[in-house]
Amino acid sequence: MVKISVLQHAPSTHLPARPGDPTPTQRNLDPLMHPFARARERTRALNAAKMERMFAKPFVAALEGHVDAVEVLKRRPDSVTNVVSASWDGDIILHDLARRTHVSKVTSAHKGKISGLCWADENRVLSCGVDRNVKMWDMRPSSQVDESMVAGPSEQKPLNVFPGKSVFNSIDHHRSDPLFATASNIVQIWDETKSAPIMNLSFPTSTETITGVKFNLSESSVLASIGSDRTFTLYDIRTGKAERRIIMQMRSNSLSWSPTAPTSILLASEDHNLYTFDIRALDTPSQIYKAHVAAVMSCDWSPTGLEFVSGGWDRTVRIWKEGQGTHPEVYHTKRMQRVLATAFSADARFVLSGSDDGNVRVWKANASEKLGVITARERAAIEYRESLKDRWKMDSQVGKVSRSRHIPKPVYKAGELKRTMLEAQRVKEERRRKHTRSGESKPKAERKKIVVAEQS
């Protein structure tokens, strides 16, 4: 006797019970049922990488209003949309990013260019310029300001004026106290209520011009400055002393404290690189960021502390991941000139750049991000594509698509030239090592070459 059964698929389990119901699906995870699963996944990953490049339209808007180069950009504390900018013609404009309008504007705030700007609180802005004054402004739109305070929108009066002795290069406000620091040939600490500086800070034997100054965000009495003598200096305003300083190969143009790692600071250097330093170990930078092909003029951290943006003399804006020293996202347009100021928006989704051509441009921080409402299915698809790209990033084709960027020809050529020169230097160095006694020693690490001297 033989037991016989034949395979039968019951239609009742595989067809929708009622018309309009979704058709039931069935899974069998046996790998033999899924031939070429890996090759197909790779194809999907490649498509995902290509789609990301297709959707990469980072430019959002250009905010007009300035007639000369924009050198400073500062986002307003406790606001996602408001950003204040100042230019070389002496104007200060408070922009609304969402509406792309001016909230308020101060014309001819300073004679000559405005070199520094910072928020004293939600409404007041401190500005400094080459006319040797620090001025405090109320940036509320004129309808909200008392009539007695203001004469008219055209000739706004500053709330306060702090006269100085020399040209100011930078200004920064204390996180909590009514204090601010200015950078001229020395660092000065001012009280908002007093018209003369309360403290003068400088490293002994220093005769340089200080070009930038920033308070630490966490330990708010710590102050960092950069100077024209290729220096980076740390001060403590409680002791009133310069604590330590380093001298580097080239001078820095901009500095920014990390918002999440309090001991980490970012320097934008004249030698085309950016450096992060851990201030506990100033002899070597913790990371070198190399991609710009001209001096880096400005830098700013994302509020998350995972990314930062830099703008360069090479007319590009670059967005870097913290700890990843190459292959930044690069933004450029035909009409954008030297980028002198960059800022991240408070929600970390947008990046602002102020350039020589007098425009403030708004970019997406993630170039291929879709703005607007995203449905759950779309979100799921986007996340799946992201994970595919991450899993297959080592594949040569997928990696190439997601890595490669189109950059303007002058930038490309400059990069090529730079590569050639560095390669020639490297070869020469290698040959020298090979044929001299010093060849026995290992080559000096790139990171050890940055800092020339450490003083304290």
Add this chain to the structure above:
Amino acid sequence: MDRLIAKADAIRPLQKKRSKGPPPHKKPKTEHTTHDPVVNSIASHTALPKSLRASSPLPEGTKTYSHIANKKLRSELNRQSAHAARSKALLKDAELLLNEDAGKMEVEGEMDRTWRVGQAEIAKQVGVEAAKGRREMVLDGGPYRSRYTRNGRHMAIVGRNGHVATFDWQTGTMHSELQLQETCRDITFLQDHSHYAVAQKKYVFIYDRDGVELHRLKSHIEPTRLEFLPYHWLLVSIGNPGYLKYQDTSTGQLVIEHRTKLGACNTMTQNQHNAVIHLGHQNGTVTLWTPNLPHPAVQLLAHMGPVSSVSVDPSTGGRYMATAGEDGIVKVWDCRNWKGAVREWAARGGTAELDWSQRGFLGVASGGTVNVYSKPSIHTPFAAPAQPPLYLTHPIPHRPLSSVRFCPYQDILTIGHSSGLSTILVPGAGEPNFDSAEADPFENSKARREREVKALLDKIQPDMITLNPEFVGSMAPPSKLTPGEEIPFARLPRFQRLQVQGKADETELLSDAEAGEGDEEAGEGKKVDREEREKRKMRGKGKSLKRYLRKQRKNVIDPKAVAIREKLTKEREARQKARDAEKGASQEPKSAALDRFKRPS
């Protein structure tokens, strides 16, 4: 600032060496962690919420990377391995979803044989609905060939004299019926039942579901056999001129044509798991082709005389191939090792037609019968040319039998012959649990359209076809830098640079070496290995200073090194002993009578 630095010591810089000693202002650790308000305030916000933490303990054998110094990398690798282990464990649970059982024929008595059961008895026992699979189609213009779609729902038949029909065989809906009135040699569906290709007298023609001629592929001349590679969207044809042609059906391009140089060919099949085309030739050779090789990837002399049929086993991932020749022999080959057939036997009645079902049943149609063989016996090597135990047999009086085809996801075998087609029931031949994402017999038109679009997006490029489909995403082969060439330090790969600096993580290499040690025969091989290693080591090895230093090192007696060396030798001896014991105690020398006078050594 000192406070800042002290506070930040919870996260020390990674690059800084620990040996440098603690910074001067570091407070005792316990006080630091318990009373630091900053850390306490952050902890509640930065910890992973309970709902997202993995509740179950990690499965056994999860790999940990405790030897990696970089914390970030270590935690990332640990996270990945935990995720992989968890999903592997979950795969087992997914088997619970496979709720349909395969068909089967089981004997109860010892003397019973499954092949004694005829079709009439099977049809009687399995019930009316399942018995519908057994049918006879009497048609003129034979011999007929047939083909199923990948989901087994639709069927296409073609008669030698030009009768072509496609239909849904379950509901009996006819899609198209054509009388082409010229010789037709083969038919195949394209991605699904909406298109099919017919190998006609001079060219290949593509028709849509309703039988409207869409394309005449003039580059395919006198085709004899057709195959469609569904994941690559390639229509493959071979013909009397002996050219193997790949046509991309999504772009319309003729991707490549290979001159086989082996004359007219009328035997072709595909390996579903690596999309390699198997051809059987007139001189008895079987060749395996991929688009990116101008010559066959494998060529073997399978038969004395022309090859009549080739088939590849889908149930083992394309590991076995069966061939039948005009010499009346059926052979089963192992595709990983071509040295001789695994099994061969003489089919009764000469030339045979072969097909392998999804679950590994081999159908052989020869003479006037169809024989079906089941799985373990046809794969087991057997020296004598004897027929493997028969699973099922069915006589068909209409000679010649021109094709056999198993229906996917059904226990049905279709045989084409001179007076039409007959389908028989083969219990256990079809895969019971289909995957809706791959092939669904019950899909509606919307699902079909969606699948078509998705399949187009996932189309694999033709040059990705190789014998081993798993090469995608595997490690790249080691670079072919010549060892004699001096590579500057800055140009070395990172790992070698670390090795030179003495910072490389050698633990994995060591563990690999230990695993491989068991195979190594003697110390001789190991010594060579070390020499080679030294030879391959960095430049500057032969410099006088280095040489001098090495010599110095030889003479230094470091107690630590000595202890380690002793320990290693002890371990090696123990291993050797264990190995000897494994080999058998018989190897121990017999104690001789004079052994008692031996001096204790």
